[in-house]
Amino acid sequence: MAELVEGVAAGVPFVAVPPVDPAAPAALVAGWHLMDAPAGERAMAEAVPMAGLQAWRVYFGLPLSGARLPEGGSDEVFRRASEDAVLNVFEPVTEQAAGEFPAALAELRDRLPGATGPLGVFGGSAGAIVALEVLARGDAEIAAAAVASPVVQLAPMIAANERRFGLTYAWSERSRAVAARYDYVNRAAELTAPLLLVVGADDDVAVRQPAVALHEKLGSELVTVDGMAHEFPPGTPGAAGVDAAFTGWFARRLRD
Template sequence: MRIAEQEIVEGVAAGVPFVALPPADREGPASLVVGWHLMEPPCSERAMAAAVPMTGVPAWRVYFGLPLSGDRLPEGGYDEFFRLASEDAVLNINEPVTEQAAAEFPAAIADLRARLSPVDGPVGVFGGSAGSAVALEVLARGEVEIAAGAVVSPVVQLAPVIGRNERIYHASYPWSERSRAVAAHYDFLARAAELTVPLLLVVGEEDDLAFREPSAALHSVLGDRSELVTVPGMEHAFADAPGLEPAPQTESAKAVDAAFTEWFRRQLAA
């Protein structure tokens, strides 16, 4: 299979579905840059690889499938997914997706190292929206040595994002003591001290304040450990709907791809 004239490797690493784009030079050892897609377009590992291929990064770029998506949709498919989300988005979707993806990350990385033969050194991690929460949680846990992270349309604080979804879907979320505890855990502005590696934050100029303002605040707190890039005209999603299959890059995707590429080239070289 090929995406935008690039060879793509597909497989499952320690139970996690992935697609991987090889480095231009496949003869020698190469670093790993791994990440997770959005739940809005691009909302699959294949679509994310097409939107943000990072061709100029001299590393294997690996795109994991999120739990409760793609091949791991619950029984009943999207109907069941949306039923779970409408019942309790935080406890049925946000928490289990982020927790499972972060928990399975170390074993998946170990499997990829053995199969793709990258160098045994720090990796880069990235994510978009729901996938960004996974990337930030992985960075905070520090279970794998990581050189740098990059997130786009990031969920820096979960609670404002739930508020954004209430406005979009004209529904009121029934906060409970348990869900408030989950939102407090996934508040990476409050946990900024746990984010110790260089971090790139990419936000859309037209995205909701629930994403833009916490990203700017996190950048301010992290200071020199971070960079903030605002993409003109970009909303939250940066691929055309429905965003499940590989598609030509939108102008917003090109901007995200360029920012990620420049960031990881610089950080991996350092």
């Protein structure tokens, strides 16, 4: 991998990888990691480097992760999630990350040499919710988007986590409203850029079925990675499959 540029843009930690030709104008591809592996901006850069693109690849750190973990660290995040995953984790992470994106993007356009070309966004799992929310809000002109292990509908994902952790989530009127807001099958009309969905063949049905539903509603591209569950840590076949799909997609879609 090319040498990483590491820093903070408008308060958001990031790592960035320069384009193949640093002297030429470049696209900018920005995205967000998973809460599972790869669970940080550097790990996401290692798992999905998208080498060969004439684009700056920017990997943002999510709120409540990495340098922005609360006091008590990951144990505190897990405690909050156990108390109310929707209202204490998914909503604040998504709202903060989507809300801070325009200012971070504007700063990076100025700071990264040649980053004047078209914009793509990407994400994995919880980071995919952020990418979809950014796309739906329309605060930036986005030429293409790609999401892997995507949480396309939040409610089924909460049910999957109930099975995973042996918990029962107590839905409230407010949390149901949040889940309705993060239902991108119902909000498909707001997703106006070309979208790639990448799912693991072995992922939970709570991820696979909504992704297929969104694919059918939008006519978007859907890629299934054999042997991949939800996570795709660096160096695994799953990561290689996601990287190949993202690289090919953005290479086609982000040409000037």
